[in-house]
Amino acid sequence: MLDAKERRKLKDKARELREKIVEVTFTCGGAHIGGAFSQHEILVALYYKAMRIDPKRPAWEDRDRFILSKGHGGVGHAVILGDLGYYDPVLLKDFNKTGSPFGMHLDRLKVPGVDFSTGSLGHGLALGLGAAMGARQTGKDWRTYVVMSDGECAEGSVWEAAMAAANFKATNLMAFVDRNRLSLDGPTESLMRLDPLDKKFEAFGWRTLVIDGHDLDQILDAVEISRAETERPVMVIANTIKGKGVDFMEEKTAWHYGGLDEAMRDAALASILKS
Amino acid sequence: MAKAQGLTWTIDDADHMTQAEIYGEVLTQIGLKNKRVVALTADLARSTKIGKFEEKIPERFYNVGIAEANMIAVAAGMTEAGLIPVVSTFATFASMRAAEFVRTDMCYQKRNVKIIATHSGTSFGQAGTTHHCTEDLAIMRSFAGMTVIAPADAFETARAVAAAIDFDGPVYIRIGRGFEPPMHKSMDFDFEIGKAIKLRDGRDLTIIATGVAVLQAMEAAERAAGNGVSVRVLDMHTVKPLDEDAVREALMDTRRIITVEDHSVIGGLGDAVADVIARSGKGCAFKKLGYQDCFAMVGYYEDLQHHYGIDADGIIDAIALVLKAEFEADEDWEDEI
Structure with a gap:
């Protein structure tokens, strides 16, 4: 549990970062803003509280690893890394521009702080499992955190990795599903049914927790549970709201990807301020 | 017999070890010395012989079950801890099932990460098209940054595996099912990734071969010599990066080139060589031997190699055709009569 002061600080940080995501989306012409907002509290809790990292040493051997398996959330990830000081956030003015190090899906070889290049769905959980197994093989205590999208769970490779992670008892691996229930073509449950998603991961051998994915305390409590687990990797089904924080984007499939004109930007910022 | 660089073990230590058994043995040797090496397979430890590693070093061996895509991503993730994962499965699964992960x-x-892909070409002849793999060179060479090696025999496989571990970056090594006859007499020869081995010099024509086709090329060259035809043979074990200098030299010296591979004629060694020839602007009589845009039938490996014209007989036929072929000579080729 966070104390009241810490909670306030993290919430303010989350709000400030949402505003920055709006600004980048405005300048870059378009971004996956809906998913960046649904995953947002999970990334904030991990990067500003839970993970062992040092922005001054992005290649520090003993740092915790983070994989944004839903790589299209890169705009949110990039804003956080810039804010933490992995690079000058001013560089984000070039997001999506020709020749920029920042594309929609972040490249680990171009963006400091990015441990794995993602964008193709269904890779992150297996990459995270490999990292976790590598840490264990080399006797290191760093942990690996993976954030997936819910739509991504239609990929068969997610389940190959899910099966293997439980088989290898990768308790140094923790994964989240950003369960916003909307993918590109509409509601996940009418496209390709995922429910009961928690039962599915449970059946594959994971300890599965279902939480409110915008509640920082619940996210950090889940991290504590994962750290204490000795038998099973922990999967968190984080119930979230696509477009969270901006009233006209919330629960709207259309805001999977979109651009903002000046009026929309101002409206978005006003909505974030109220939330 | 002299030992290859860094290896304490030689072919003489085992009787008639196959290509696959050798890589298992060499990899185990390397693994015993280099703790960063880990081995992975997808339920093919016995078939691919990577199981030898498991016997000696079980704590660094992972069998991920029949899930090749997962195996590749897990291996990629392991490098985050500074490990050098070596994964082994059949070529068809490594190059196609797991292609996007690679x-x-x-x-x-x-x-x-290093991939050792076994049962390539039609070496698993009787298993049919699902287990043949005549596309992997084309697929793997198209991936930026990938090094692609097809050793000629067990000795060369041993050298390639050792070189791949020393090399920093992704490598794809394709070998056969493991029953391929030896091409070299020992492991004692110069082997360098990206450098062709000139096994035989010649004036009239050059055969550029890779993998098991190298032995067939040597047999054909021997027979051609009996008929007074002087044939150069290049063992192009590294298909990417291609030894372009060796190709250009063959082009300038012989102006007649045949490529041979246990692979489709689309996208493999033949096309890589054709690209160098085309860019040179020089006239050249040229023929690609391999599977001519078809799936191979079921059969014994040697029968298939014969049927599809990639054995010594097929190469001899191709030599006759290429020697007859006419092309426009240019001033750079003084030997042209």
Whole structure:
């Protein structure tokens, strides 16, 4: 549990970062803003509280690893890394521009702080499992955190990795599903049914927790549970709201990807301020 | 017999070890010395012989079950801890089932993973097209940053595996089912990734071969010599990066080139060589031997190699055709009569 002061600080940080995501989306012409907002509290809790990292040493051997398996959330990830000081956030003015190090899906070889290049769905959980197994093989205590999208769970490779992670008892691996229930073509449950998603991961051998994915305390409590687990990797089904924080984007499939004109930007910022 | 660089073990230590058994043995040798090496397979430890590693070093061996895509991503993830994962499965699964994982997780992310793909070409002849793999060279060479090696025999496989571990970056090594006859007499020869081995010099024509086809090329060259035809043979074990200098030299010296591979004629060694020839602007009589845009039938490996014209007989026929072929000579080729 966070104390009241810490909670306030993290919430303010989350709000400030949402505003920055709006600004980048405005300048870059378009971004996956809906998913960046649904995953947002999970990334904030991990990067500003839970993970062992040092922005001054992005290649520090003993740092915790983070994989944004839903790589299209890169705009949110990039804003956080810039804010933490992995690079000058001013560089984000070039997001999506020709020749920029920042594309929609972040490249680990171009963006400091990015441990794995993602964008193709269904890779992150297996990459995270490999990292976790590598840490264990080399006797290191760093942990690996993976954030997936819910739509991504239609990929068969997610389940190959899910099966293997439980088989290898990768308790140094923790994964989240950003369960916003909307993918590109509409509601996940009418496209390709995922429910009961928690039962599915449970059946594959994971300890599965279902939480409110915008509640920082619940996210950090889940991290504590994962750290204490000795038998099973922990999967968190984080119930979230696509477009969270901006009233006209919330629960709207259309805001999977979109651009903002000046009026929309101002409206978005006003909505974030109220939330 | 002299030992290859860094190896304490030689072919003489075992009787008639196959290509696959040798890589298992060499990899185990390397693994015993280099603790960063880990081995992975997808339920093919016995078939691919990577199981030898498991016998000696079980704590660094992972069998991920029948899930090749997962295996590649897990291996890529392991490099984050400084490990050098070596994965082994059949070529058809490594290059096609797991293709996007190889491309995105190994190559794009520059992960130091080595793939040893067995049962390539039609070496698993009787298993049919699902288990043949005549596309992997084309697929793997198209991935930016991938090094692609097809050793000629067990000795060369041993050298290739050792070189791949020393090399920093993704490598794809394709070998056969493991019953291939030896081409070299020992492991004692110069082997360098990206450098062709000139096994035989010649004036009239050059055969550029890779993998098991190298032995067939040597047999054909021997027979051609009996008929007064002087044939150069290049063992092009590294298909990417291609030894372009060796190709250009063959082009300038002989102006007649045949490529041979246990692979489709589309996208493999033949096309890689054709590209160098085309860019040179020089006239050349040229023929590609391999599977001519078809799936091979079921059969014994040697029967298939004969049927599809990639054995010594097929190469001899191709030599006759290429020697007859006419092309426009240019001033650079003084030997042209």
